[in-house]
Amino acid sequence: MGDRLTQLQDAVDELAQQFVACIHYVHRHHNLETLGPSDEIRVLPKDAEQEVDSHPAEVFKAAQVELAQDLITKEQQIEYLISILPGLDNSERDQERNIKELEDELRLAEAQHQQAIQEKKDIMSNLDEVIRSIRRP
CATH class of the missing domain: 1.20.5 (Single alpha-helices involved in coiled-coils or other helix-helix interfaces)
Incomplete structure (x- = not known):
């Protein structure tokens, strides 16, 4: 295991990766819904690759909760690592x-x-x- 600053840097890198993974999941598995009256959902041909693979609402919501909990846990780990750094209270x-x-x-x-x-x-x-x-x- 590395020194505290290395651990902190690794944790921040992991948090950034988690953010990207969360955005990718939400972008890839959201429900296809219109947000305004002028919005329309594109219909792609059958042989085209689907950009969105919608999950059922309860599965999508449960996954969002799990992703949010993971982000909070990582943020708390970062807060702890920051709190034990020398120099803040010394x-x-x-x-x-x-x-x-x-x-x-x-x-x-x-x-x-x-x-x-x-x-x-x-x-x-x-x-x-x-x-x-x-x-x-």
Whole structure:
């Protein structure tokens, strides 16, 4: 998984794809209805490819509800990703303090690591002395 900004960018890209898919679905499966008195529905020849494949009203409505719920879920995911980005609630001073604390923790961990290496060397040296001091009876 990537960093937060990459996750946010991916989520925004997915939302855009969902918008396009929603528009395509509505355009492809709407009911053929006239909206005004001067509108007319074109009748295409039987061998021509149909631009619209009308779904029954209840199926179309259920699909619209599902698509809308998917859009809302993705939008909420984006809102969450935005809310956890650093810098929105942290001032520059807070961020610098956090960096200094992390640097201090890193120095402490490095010191502990060096101490453990020295202890290992001491133990190996003692073990070597013990092994060399053992004589066969």
